[in-house]
Each structure stands twice: as structure tokens, then as C-alpha cells.
Amino acid sequence: VTDSELAFITTSLLGGNFSTNQNITKGDWVFIQIMVRNFIEEVNSKLMVDISKDWRLYNSLLAHIKPMLNRIRYGIRLENPLIKSIKKNYKGLYKIVEESVYELEQFIGKEMSQDEIGYLTLHFGGAIERTKLSSSYKPRVLIVCETGLGTSELLMIQIQSLFDLNIVGVTSRRKLEETLKDKHIDAIISTI
Secondary structure, X not given: OOHHHHHHHHHHHHHOOOOOHHHOOHHHHHHHHHHHHHHHXXXXXXXXXXXXXXXXXXXXXXXXXXXHHHHHHOOXXXXXXXXXXXXXXXXXXXXXXXXHOHHHHHHXXXXXXXXXXXXXXXXXXXXXXXXXXXXXXXXXXEEEEOOOOHHHHHHHHHHHHHOOOEEEEXXXXXXXXXXXXXXXXXXXXXXO
């Protein structure tokens, strides 16, 4: 094996995700963790949803960024076969990620390719989708009956078994106005 072949194999291994985090010096690893956190915060500040506490995003970016930095450092180009689709379907997010990679580029001392930015965009796109799925809004519902609470309690149990709602209370018709002053209600379900 020639020296140039050894160099190619070494840089290919560095650019892949084969090595573990123990191969990074502790100082570098801490700095990379802080850099990833800052990167997430920078992208998050430009989004309409909050993905700052998505630990899955944080861990997946940590796993992705170390070999990515090595690829960029050693000039290994990784083509992203989805780049056109990413730039078309995630145009706004791609632009935000592209504007937010400056700390990573400063650390490595080189500009990041569109292919690499595309891969990073996919990580953020996944986090946004997870946030949408986990934070689906449940309508706030008030149950109202004519006089007593017995019928309302039964109605509440039946409704909860059928629908995914946030039932904020049960009240009588006579106390309805008073209850509405204290609570934000999306809908009223009544036996009346």
C-alpha cells in the first residue's frame, strides 16, 4: 500500500462515522458540544417553532458533525443525492441553516458545501416535524348541564373516551358566565 493510498484510507475513515467520541480530545469534544448547542440555538431563533429542547436533534447533530468536520478539513466531498429536493422542499429552512453555519465554518477554517448544508437541514426538518407531532393542540372544553353535576360527569367520561380533548371543567348553566370569566374555553358541550 502506497503512502497516498494510506492517506486516502485515513481521510476516508475520518470523514465517515466509524470512530467513537473517545477518539476526540476532551477539550475538542466539549467545544464541539458547545458549538452544536450554539448552532441549534441560532437556527431555533429564526424558526416559528421551538426545537431548542429536542435532545434527539442535539445527539444526531453531534454524531453527524464530527465526521462532517473531518470531511471538510481533509477535502472529502460527500455528495448529497437529495440536495435538489431539499433546496426545493425545505427552501426556507435550508436558507436558515446556511446562514447559521458560520461558527462551524470558522472552527474548521473552510466553507461548507451545499451538500453538507443539505444534510444538516434534514436534521432540523426532522426536529420540526417531531415538534409538530408532539405539541398538537387539544381544544379546551367546558361541560355544562342544567342544574347538577351528575349528568355532566357522565357526559365528561363519555366525551373523553371518544375524543382527545382537554376538559377544563364541569359547571351548571347558572354558573356558566362566572366560569367563562376565569377560563379560556374553545368549546362548550352541554346537555341543554
